[in-house]
Amino acid sequence: AQSVTQLGSHVSVSEGALVLLRCNYSSSVPPYLFWYVQYPNQGLQLLLKYTSAATLVKGINGFEAEFKKSETSFHLTKPSAHMSDAAEYFCAVTSYNQGGKLIFGQGTELSVKP
């Protein structure tokens, strides 16, 4: 079985500060990993995904994530937070034998202070 754990249900940063959202996964087969973002009153949209090519994945809006197999992690970072980054972020995992079914983490709400 696969699972995802997001450390910290709420993260607060100042505008211009580093954003770090943590995601650890469990999978008995090679995983595919995703980060989705949910802005208030909207559906989720894809930020980036790891599909077993490059371990450092760049996404939209300046976000990136690094796949670390030894640490079973896929943390999301952005060098400088912007007010518009305030949202809820979800990490998700699947694999070749799951038919595209995603297992989501609990979500991390990011607040950005001026």
Add this chain to the structure above:
Amino acid sequence: DADVTQTPRNRITKTGKRIMLECSQTKGHDRMYWYRQDPGLGLRLIYYSFDVKDINKGEISDGYSVSRQAQAKFSLSLESAIPNQTALYFCATSVGQGSTDTQYFGPGTRLTVL
């Protein structure tokens, strides 16, 4: 116009009532999914469909049923609503090429069962 639409956007109903949530997509995707989102639990898969004749149970299908009326339409029914089905429900689609597909989400339906 949005690629994935959900109706209604908000619904309040009473215990025991039958409720249908509808999802339509103009993306031409084969795969469609229904999730529910609860605070602190992330998104959990209810049902998914890989084409009109292929419907599968997800992680939490008890108390729900679905109908794939056409490639573009996927409805979720609550046969006899109960208060713990109060949640935010999302429909999603993917093109159907494989496990690394991006899923595209609708705006959600907020359901309250009194």
